Amino acid sequence: MRRETLLNAAILAGFLALPLWAWMADEPFIITLTTRAAILALAGVGLNLALGLGGLVSLGHAAFFGIGGYAMGVLAFHAQTYTPLTEAPFLIEGTKSMPVIWLVALITSALAALVIGALSLRTSGVYFIMITLAFGQMFYFFMISWPAYGGEDGMSIYLRNGFPGLNTLDPIQFYALCFVLLAGALWLVSRIQHSAFGLALAAARQSPMRVTSVGIRPRSLHLLAFTLSGAITGLAGALFADLNRFVSPTMFSWQTSGEIMVFVILGGVGRLLGPVLGAAIFIAMEHWLDGVSDYWHIYLGAILLGMVLFARGGLIGLIAGREVAHD
Amino acid sequence: MTEPVLQVRGVSKSFGALTANEDVSLDLRPGEIHALIGPNGAGKSTLIAAISGALTPDAGTVHLAGRDLTGLDMAARARAGLGRTFQISALAMEMSVLQNATLGALGGQAFRLFRPVMRDAGLRQVAQSALARVGLQGHARTRTADLSHGQRRQLEVAIALTLAPRAFLMDEPMAGLGLEGTARMTGLLDALRVEAPILLVEHDMDAVFRLADRISVLVYGRIIATGTPAEIRQNPDVRRAYLGEEASP
Ligand SMILES: Nc1ncnc2c1ncn2[C@@H]1O[C@H](COP(=O)(O)OP(=O)(O)OP(=O)(O)O)[C@@H](O)[C@H]1O
Numbered sequence A: 001m002r003r004e005t006l007l008n009a010a011i012l013a014g015f016l017a018l019p020l021w022a023w024m025a026d027e028p029f030i031i032t033l034t035t036r037a038a039i040l041a042l043a044g045v046g047l048n049l050a051l052g053l054g055g056l057v058s059l060g061h062a063a064f065f066g067i068g069g070y071a072m073g074v075l076a077f078h079a080q081t082y083t084p085l086t087e088a089p090f091l092i093e094g095t096k097s098m099p100v101i102w103l104v105a106l107i108t109s110a111l112a113a114l115v116i117g118a119l120s121l122r123t124s125g126v127y128f129i130m131i132t133l134a135f136g137q138m139f140y141f142f143m144i145s146w147p148a149y150g151g152e153d154g155m156s157i158y159l160r161n162g163f164p165g166l167n168t169l170d171p172i173q174f175y176a177l178c179f180v181l182l183a184g185a186l187w188l189v190s191r192i193q194h195s196a197f198g199l200a201l202a203a204a205r206q207s208p209m210r211v212t213s214v215g216i217r218p219r220s221l222h223l224l225a226f227t228l229s230g231a232i233t234g235l236a237g238a239l240f241a242d243l244n245r246f247v248s249p250t251m252f253s254w255q256t257s258g259e260i261m262v263f264v265i266l267g268g269v270g271r272l273l274g275p276v277l278g279a280a281i282f283i284a285m286e287h288w289l290d291g292v293s294d295y296w297h298i299y300l301g302a303i304l305l306g307m308v309l310f311a312r313g314g315l316i317g318l319i320a321g322r323e324v325a326h327d
Numbered sequence B: 001m002t003e004p005v006l007q008v009r010g011v012s013k014s015f016g017a018l019t020a021n022e023d024v025s026l027d028l029r030p031g032e033i034h035a036l037i038g039p040n041g042a043g044k045s046t047l048i049a050a051i052s053g054a055l056t057p058d059a060g061t062v063h064l065a066g067r068d069l070t071g072l073d074m075a076a077r078a079r080a081g082l083g084r085t086f087q088i089s090a091l092a093m094e095m096s097v098l099q100n101a102t103l104g105a106l107g108g109q110a111f112r113l114f115r116p117v118m119r120d121a122g123l124r125q126v127a128q129s130a131l132a133r134v135g136l137q138g139h140a141r142t143r144t145a146d147l148s149h150g151q152r153r154q155l156e157v158a159i160a161l162t163l164a165p166r167a168f169l170m171d172e173p174m175a176g177l178g179l180e181g182t183a184r185m186t187g188l189l190d191a192l193r194v195e196a197p198i199l200l201v202e203h204d205m206d207a208v209f210r211l212a213d214r215i216s217v218l219v220y221g222r223i224i225a226t227g228t229p230a231e232i233r234q235n236p237d238v239r240r241a242y243l244g245e246e247a248s249p
């Protein structure tokens, strides 16, 4: 078996074993920490589709994370205050149902990514980074100045949203949901990676001319990749909000975009499990080093610098070696 | 006489003050190899780019099998049946040779997101037979970056083959190939012309005079002569402007 496949299995096994152990040892905090890692990993899996497969360096993925978060926040807020979102032209009520919230988060963040992508993909390189960053900041300041949903303070959701047949207030059950969604997203991305679309997308990253000369437009590929990418990150945002039972404009901040990108770079750009490993290590560092030093970000920065300079494939690349061409 | 497959009419292209193509017209007839020769910087690659849609000419039209391609972009022209190879290889270097060929075999249909593309028997058949024709069948799994320069040229041609185009546009497919590689490529192009005619930009005069049914000579962006190899050899303008002693019998 390939080394990367083994490593991937080990990472996923860790994501199963740790919370299981914590559950048996009655350590709910560890379960919550792992849930946080799984959700942020999902956000990274989304970004990796654009960044890793498509080569689209987006510094605006906080926009989709935030939209997913507010999709949850707004729907749950209206449900807990028994006020409808709108009454005309037809009645839309809030909901506490996770599946509905997820669907809304997926659709709204996909639409936002479609629009932002259509506008941003006219540019490339540094300009693309700057314009995606600008879109993210636009959402951030918009949310801050919109008083209806808490403005700068954000809003609290008192009770975690429900899922049919599960008690989502039980940490291990909520974790199970998040893990299944993460695994599903990984499965989807892996299918995409090996599909005709994935082949063309990767080729467009390496040689746009090649792709164009066989009759495929790189920009259409990029737009679809960006849209799917935004949708996955948006779903992660909805879960993140449900984990914290709180949403605030911070979800839209450029620091959030930066953190999601850190997961991907740390674990390995374009590697299927890269963002998962990256998020796990980020959360671990955040947890352990925060106690040791207030300036743990500096250590993280040093590690990242080392990664970028010496290990282009991130940790996965360091352990499993260069990506092998399939077939 | 039969309708030309490719009709280029009045193509002009300037880069600022520099006129790279000036009122260029040429035809590609069924079954022929039409060589385009000319000194460095004459505008040959510019003309290929204008025909393939990689750049927009200032004036001129392109028709393929009677269809007007003039307003179409490069991807649409490729789907309409223009198979192009590049003077400087444009390949997905991190991918395998077979993956590059499979990309061509998609026929422009890239929006299939779930089926594993490398396990598609139909695509594999197209890709592998194209690789076999250029002599790369033993390198299907090789990483493209590990190919030699000559093998990359062969892969360029193989990808164009997977498109099953109506016309080939080839920009110096023999450049840097060496004796053996050139002989192999010459044999390949010779056989290929019956499938689709080839507009061949080439500096290797031996190959050009061996292969070409007709030759057009481009100098300073203008076609100064078009004719059979024998006519071109005799043409005094061509001898003065370009061929010199090199092509004297
Ligand atoms: N994008 C561009 N911008 C400005 N000038 C260009 C551009 N592309 C080509 N040129 C110029 O146009 C002229 C024709 O270039 P072109 O590449 O078409 O020549 P060529 O006949 O293919 O030469 P060679 O035999 O060296 O490949 C050259 O003087 C070149 O410098």
Ligand SMILES: [Mg+2]
Residues within 6 Å of the ligand: B044, B045, B046, B087, B171
């Ligand atoms: Mg040239």
